[in-house]
Structures are given as C-alpha cells and as structure tokens.
Amino acid sequence: MSAIDETPLSASPHERRNSLEKHLQTRPDMQDLKNRHILLNTSVAPSLQAAQLELDRQRASDNLKKSLEKRPERDELVERNILPASTAAPALQANARELERHMLADNLEHKIQNRPEPDELITQGILTEDEDPRSA
Template identity: 80%
Template sequence: MDSNVIDQTPLSASPTERRDSLEKLLQHRPDIQDLKERHILLDTNVAPSLQATREELARQRKADDLKKHLEHRPEREELVERNILPSSNAAPALQANARELEKHMLADHLDQKIQTRPAPDELISQGILTEDEDPRFPTV
C-alpha cells in the first residue's frame, strides 16, 4: 500500500469499521529501519527525550569546529603567495579569460624576444659564444 494513504473512514462509522481500517493501515506501515534510512527516525540508542538535546550538542560542536578552523585559515595574501588563489582582482567569471590573455601576452612577448635575438655570428664576435658552440653547426 502507498505510504501516503490517508484513512478516509468517516468518524460516524462503527467502531469496528474504524478499527479494521486502522489495522489495515498499520499492517502496511514502514518498518523502523526504513524510517531510519529515510531520516524520519534517528538511528540512535539515546532515549527519545534526549535526542533533541543530543542533536543540538552535535550541531553546536560542528559550529565550534568550523569557527576554530575559520580563525586559523590563512589570509588571502598568503594564499596568493602560495599560488592557491589567483592574484587577479577580476571577477571569478572573468578570471579564466584573464589567465588566457596573460598566457597569450607572454607568448607574444617571447616571440618578440626570439625575433630580436642576436645572430650566432654576432655572439661569436662579441666573445659570448665560441665557434665550437655555434648552433648552426652541430657537433657529432
């Protein structure tokens, strides 16, 4: 029988009809384990009169633990320094675009540096490279 069934037996019905209706519904009620799995009943050994107090104490303990951890959490500057948070002040929705732009700007900068680097002949004439280190003629 569906667990959402409501007893529609009229109050004017005879006591035996109401009792039979109630017995029929009680036969199909969910068992205790089902109610615990659905979080309707608490799965505990504590007396029902103490369950609310126990839950409140558990909730308070979690709140105290959270407060303690929040007090000890590192500052934003430390997280940026450790590369946990981005140094950008951009909105979170724009941070991915900002990182992509930064990456492209770095690639463009490196391309520009490569294009303006001195030729091997110039480095050899300045004494920075020896003729043995000339990258155009690999040694075998």
C-alpha cells in the same frame, strides 16, 4: 513516500481497515526514519533529546570555528599556488589566465623573431667560434 489515503469516511469499517493495513505494511521502518532525521535517536530519554540535539549542534559549530581559525590566509594560499593571484571576479579569471597565456606566447614569439644572429653574438664576445650553433 506513500500516497495519501483517499478512502472516503463513508466507506465501510472493513474497507477502511483494509486501507489502513495496506498503508501500515508499506510504512518505513524506524531506522529509516532515524536516518532521514524524521525521528530522533531513541537511546536517550525524551526529556533529554532536545538538549542532546542542541549539544550536537554546538559541537559542530565549535568544530567549524576551530577549522576556520586554522584556515590559512589568502596570501599564503596564493604563495602556495592554491589560489590565483588575480583580483578579477571568479567568472573572469579563466579569461584572464587565457589572455595572460596569449600575451606570454606573443612576447616569446616577438623575442624569438628579434633575436640576434650567431655572428653578432660572436662579435659581441657572448659566444665563441666553438659555440656557433651553425657549425654543429
């Protein structure tokens, strides 16, 4: 953005003209102003530009409504593992997942520590003597 012209009005006409020329040389071109949405598209008559702008906004609004109508329900996203099944606040979901992982690891560790010995499984008929892991 160019600086504000602070040339005093009491300055000579020659100084003001030089200042104006300097600012005109550095002003952005028309396409840049269109890209930054400062100027409207001039390919349409000025009397129709407002109507075109409103139609563009309405088209964007309609497209958004269609997209929202096609959006899958939350249950489907949970089923497809896109969203977490947790009902916790988003700020707490990472902590909830970490807690769940630790609980699963603790549960697995507990089951491994309390698993039956191969002799016990053989006497219960779950394993045969050929399947004894110690004889391998």
